[in-house]
Amino acid sequence: MNELYNQARQAAEELCEIAKLKQGDIMVVGCSSSEVAGGVIGKNSSLETAQAVFSGIYDVLKPKGIYLAAQCCEHLNRAIIVEKAAVPFAEIANVVPQPKAGGSFATTAYKTFENPVALENIKADAGLDIGGTLIGMHLKSVAVPVRLSLDHIGSAILIAARTRAKYIGGSRAIYNDEI
Numbered sequence: 001m002n003e004l005y006n007q008a009r010q011a012a013e014e015l016c017e018i019a020k021l022k023q024g025d026i027m028v029v030g031c032s033s034s035e036v037a038g039g040v041i042g043k044n045s046s047l048e049t050a051q052a053v054f055s056g057i058y059d060v061l062k063p064k065g066i067y068l069a070a071q072c073c074e075h076l077n078r079a080i081i082v083e084k085a086a087v088p089f090a091e092i093a094n095v096v097p098q099p100k101a102g103g104s105f106a107t108t109a110y111k112t113f114e115n116p117v118a119l120e121n122i123k124a125d126a127g128l129d130i131g132g133t134l135i136g137m138h139l140k141s142v143a144v145p146v147r148l149s150l151d152h153i154g155s156a157i158l159i160a161a162r163t164r165a166k167y168i169g170g171s172r173a174i175y176n177d178e179i
Helices: 002-019 047-064 104-112
Strands: 026-031 067-071 080-083 116-119 126-130 142-146 156-164
Touching (some): 002 142, 047 104
């Protein structure tokens, strides 16, 4: 479990740096504890595995004031568990994830957060997809793939993304990131 914690921590640290995340930003994470442990997604949910991965990520984000949005599994339509402070005006869904209905990672988030809420969707600034959980629907409109030094957490494939503002105005426009 120490290795999973360290891998998750490293991935979160790298993504925060590459994506230039700042206080108040949101990182969405989808995590199949089954895949991390070497199984098949949705078949061998493990709270212990999820807790190790969650802790590695959360221990990086919380001190920076970056919110973690935990994606549930397809049994809850990939709902999001997040701190209410991150989304004070969002429409809240009435659901509490469980290991076999929502997933162990989302369950861990719900039990760990100070004031957890469930949402149908979110528009996050960056994300980690651990085990092919398909987080793209919860990223802002323009997602950019990010290559981290790790490509797996445990046995699960790791894919990372950051987002950027849309470019509008064609080739003659000047953009904020060029000023």
